[in-house]
Amino acid sequence: MAKKSLSQLAPFQMIDVTLRDAHQCLWSTRMTTAQMYPALDNIDRAGYGYINILGGAVFDVMVRFLREDPWKRMAFLSRELETPTDALTRGQSIYTFELFPDDVVDLNIALLAESGVNVLTVYDALNDNRNITSSIASGKKHGMLINAMLTYALSPVHDDTYFVARAKELVDLKVDFISVKDPTGLLTPERGATLFPALVTVAKGIPLKLHSHCQSGLAPLVYEEAIKAGFSYGYVATNCLANGASLPSVTEVLASAGRLGRAPKMNLSALQEVDDYFDWICTRDSLPRGEKLAYDPALYEHQIPGGMISNLRAQLATLGIAHREQEILEETAQVRKDLGYPILVSPFAQYIVTQAVLNVMQGERYKTIPDEVKLYLRGHYGKLAGQASAEVMERAGVEYDPSQRPGDFIKPALSDLRKQWGKSVSREQLCLHAFYPPNLALGLHDGTLIALKQGKQLQPFSELMKYLIQGKNFSRVKTRFGNVDLSFSV
């Protein structure tokens, strides 16, 4: 087949992550359904190929911190948006860090499909594709398109041959899309220039997507390489919530696609409206915007994902060891090598960082090894990319045996949960019980009701009041609007 020129290729389409990864990276995943609602119509008419509305952290933070019912949000967003929606799970780990049995994996995916989600995006943090086979089967059974992700990492074992081999497995699993997920923004244009064409070749016509973060400042250039190589889609965010630890800005990637002759048709005024809206929310609720980061070579050493760095700093501060951050970051590089180069994504990033903290604080490597790290070393979570060091295996006192699919270790859970919670409990609630203890699974509120009550159109006067009463040091505010007089003092 003769190589097509770029302009002969279909347009490079955008996938919005503003409602998911953007706030996961910049707002610690705290965007509420009410904050999303006024933006939905404009996101919908902006011309996105897909809209990503769910990821592991979103579900988990909704339950643990926002106390919002995730199922209600999923159905609400998929109903409000005509653009197909995309939900991401961590395969056998679903939304959390543990492994779940196949019956829970299937129930979760059935519920996503029923709530109107069209695309199931799934990845395994170890790139052991046996951990996503049950999800793929469930997604297909429930009529979803499957987008399987390869998780990118930098290490001596993660060369192009490694990723091509993983992509080949995904082709054999007959997925609908293959994505390159670069959670730490480690891809460089140079690496993209070799890796992307190799993946396009092995994908044999399966469309490819790029999902890369901006910590290194290089992501917009990496997207250009993907556009040149013939990728079909790129995950992007609205301008004010792009960059930083988030993904590239939609207008920036759109401009790149235009320069390279592959611009999709998008509604620029709708994009602007979306951005004006979230820019206002940042002002009103004192939330951070994404800032462009300068190229940072240190990132290539520690490889800690953006969401994790801010978390880590907060944790170190709580533990009173913020002053040892540098040592701990250096130790993560050693731990990662000793553990056979796991990719620094959830949950393995947490394992590595915690092990590094223990090593540094105890002044001795691997004196204490978390139980989860021992399970990882046994191959309980899947195949290791490289080989764990003899020292760590000896101190952990375990044998590596990856012969079994991790999901096979876990016995089905639904029938026991059904017995425990009774016939009348909804499947949505049952699924929450499979994930969380009762104190978290019960008592979630319906965030969509708050969104509906607030309305989808901003009321400028009340928006101004919301801004003024939020912790600003005003002792007295007096206002007259039409025939309404309002004053308050503190």
Add this chain to the structure above:
Amino acid sequence: MTRKKIPATKDGHRALTRVKPSSKIIPKPVSSSIAQTEPNVQVGTISMQQVKEVIGLIKDAGHFNTFSYKTPEFEIEIEVGNKRTPEVSSSANLGGVNQTTAPKAVEAIKAVETIKPRSQAGLFEVLSPMVGTFYRRPNPTSPPFVEIGSKVSPDTPVCIVEVMKLLNTISAEHAGKIIDIFVADGETIEAGQVLMVIEL
């Protein structure tokens, strides 16, 4: 409007379209559009543009005692008091480090540097590896790993310490008998704190 348009993929493969269960269908209101043709839809006569303008002015004003803004339809007057600071908390608290954890963090700095077990005179102290949470049992419904008087060998698990959300099963490290357990199940522990004492 009950089904979504799924774009055909590059190889011409067209995705499945699916009719959503009818119970889920809620028709979209016809007049649902916000601000598409008219950015900053007016409610009364103040627009989001004006709101942003007012806030821009407030921010630009820097330190002020009173601020006032008047149009025929809208006026606002703001006073800054220096008597007391309002204790309205901002919704922007993202759950990172907050004020209340600060004093504890300062104490912890003293407690943690490098930790070494202090084995002495026939006794071995099981120390906490880190700031964390202490658990005496493998899971909430199980009996405790050990009780006072339990005989242990070096690899007997004696407790779990949760550090940064990960569980660390702590072994006795020495053979002997548990003669003291200082911490209750679920308590927060400091780095280097003595958890148990083993008589060797």
